[in-house]
Amino acid sequence: MSEIAILNLPTSRGANTNTTPVIPLTEADRKPLTKKEISADHPTWCPGCGDFSVLALYFKLIEKRRMHHEKVTTVAGIGCSSRFPYFVQAHGAHFIHGRALPFATGVSLNRPDLHVFVFGGDGDAFSIGGNHFTHTARKNVKLTYVVMDNSVYGLTKNQTSPTSPIGFKSKTDIWGAKDRPINPLKQAISAGATFVARTSHTNPNHVLQTMEAAMDHDGFSFIQCLSECVEFYPGAFDNSNPRKGGKFDLVPADHDVTDEYAAYKLAEDLRPGLFGVFYKNARPTKNANEAAIIADLQGKHAGLEPWQILKKNFDRMK
Numbered sequence: 308m309s310e311i312a313i314l315n316l317p318t319s320r321g322a323n324t325n326t327t328p329v330i331p332l333t334e335a336d337r338k339p340l341t342k343k344e345i346s347a348d349h350p351t352w353c354p355g356c357g358d359f360s361v362l363a364l365y366f367k368l369i370e371k372r373r374m375h376h377e378k379v380t381t382v383a384g385i386g387c388s389s390r391f392p393y394f395v396q397a398h399g400a401h402f403i404h405g406r407a408l409p410f411a412t413g414v415s416l417n418r419p420d421l422h423v424f425v426f427g428g429d430g431d432a433f434s435i436g437g438n439h440f441t442h443t444a445r446k447n448v449k450l451t452y453v454v455m456d457n458s459v460y461g462l463t464k465n466q467t468s469p470t471s472p473i474g475f476k477s478k479t480d481i482w483g484a485k486d487r488p489i490n491p492l493k494q495a496i497s498a499g500a501t502f503v504a505r506t507s508h509t510n511p512n513h514v515l516q517t518m519e520a521a522m523d524h525d526g527f528s529f530i531q532c533l534s535e536c537v538e539f540y541p542g543a544f545d546n547s548n549p550r551k552g553g554k555f556d557l558v559p560a561d562h563d564v565t566d567e568y569a570a571y572k573l574a575e576d577l578r579p580g581l582f583g584v585f586y587k588n589a590r591p592t593k594n595a596n597e598a599a600i601i602a603d604l605q606g607k608h609a610g611l612e613p614w615q616i617l618k619k620n621f622d623r624m625k
């Protein structure tokens with residue numbers, strides 16, 4: 308039961324007075340947000356960009372899970388995909404290029420009542436943000452990271468990204484990329500992510516289902532969501548789109564998602580690869596570990612304010 312201040316509430320809950328504005332409401336009493344209420348600015352993406360579909364499905368998730376403005380937290384770095392929080396009418400931050408995860412970690416550790424979603428691009432995640440990806444995964448911070456992978460730098464108008472395939476021609480590789488691309492799923496599994504999945508903007512039901520499963524996971528959940536850049540890499544994922552003659556093959560139903568080595572092997576096939584949850588396992592989260600340390604210290608220093616406990620610890624380090 309939550310207490311929500313409502314002014315001038317009409318009739319059914321009793322007299323409408325100006326002096327008793329606090330009415331107890333249950334979550335079930337509140338109407339789910341509508342798309343209109345969650346949408347902020349009109350997205351500035353190019354017409355046809357895959358990112359539109361991911362945003363629309365995030366709205367669907369908010370609506371389906373009956374989340375309200377004060378519980379929606381969307382964080383991003385810099386890039387076309389990272390403009391995401393601008394378009395969500397709720398709490399969020401469009402942070403520094405590659406630094407979305409440390410920012411989101413702070414939010415997640417301090418606000419256990421929220422489920423933090425982070426959206427961003429392949430460059431943001433695996434180039435400049437590569438080191439944060441590794442450490443957020445190994446620490447198992449509770450949040451969901453959706454990398455909208457278009458295999459190119461879109462915002463800066465066509466440079467090779469860490470997921471561009473060999474031979475990809477861009478402004479930085481005019482004769483075609485020579486460097487072996489990274490495999491985001493293998494990287495996530497080996498770094499210690501406890502939920503690892505792949506989906507594609509062309510399959511809305513699959514995106515929604517994957518985001519829901521990630522949200523329900525207690526730990527660092529990572530989704531590689533293919534999202535086509537129609538401006539600088541059109542047709543990049545046609546071979547995974549049945550409407551374009553490709554195939555959308557699912558992770559086999561008998562795959563044991565707790566088997567790290569089996570997951571790693573399934574992630575081998577890069578393009579188009581398989582879709583679904585590759586790996587999922589339970590491991591203590593950074594959130595739980597930190598909470599236990601705080602509870603222990605508060606028990607040992609009863610009567611002291613948190614800042615006083617913190618100061619005591621700093622003093623011990625001198």
Ligand SMILES: Cc1ncc(C[n+]2csc(CCOP(=O)(O)OP(=O)(O)O)c2C)c(N)n1
Nearest residue numbers: 385386387388404428429430431460461462
């Ligand atoms: C510290 C810093 N370095 C470089 C840039 C320039 N920059 C902005 S976005 C970007 C890459 C965008 O690619 P990606 O993350 O894949 O996102 P997309 O635009 O493709 O969605 C770069 C290099 C920057 N803004 N800040």
Ligand code: SF4
Nearest residue numbers: 353356387461536537
């Ligand atoms: S440049 Fe590419 S990624 Fe950026 S908005 Fe346009 S289509 Fe989307």
Ligand SMILES: [Mg+2]
Nearest residue numbers: 428429459460
């Ligand atoms: Mg990109």
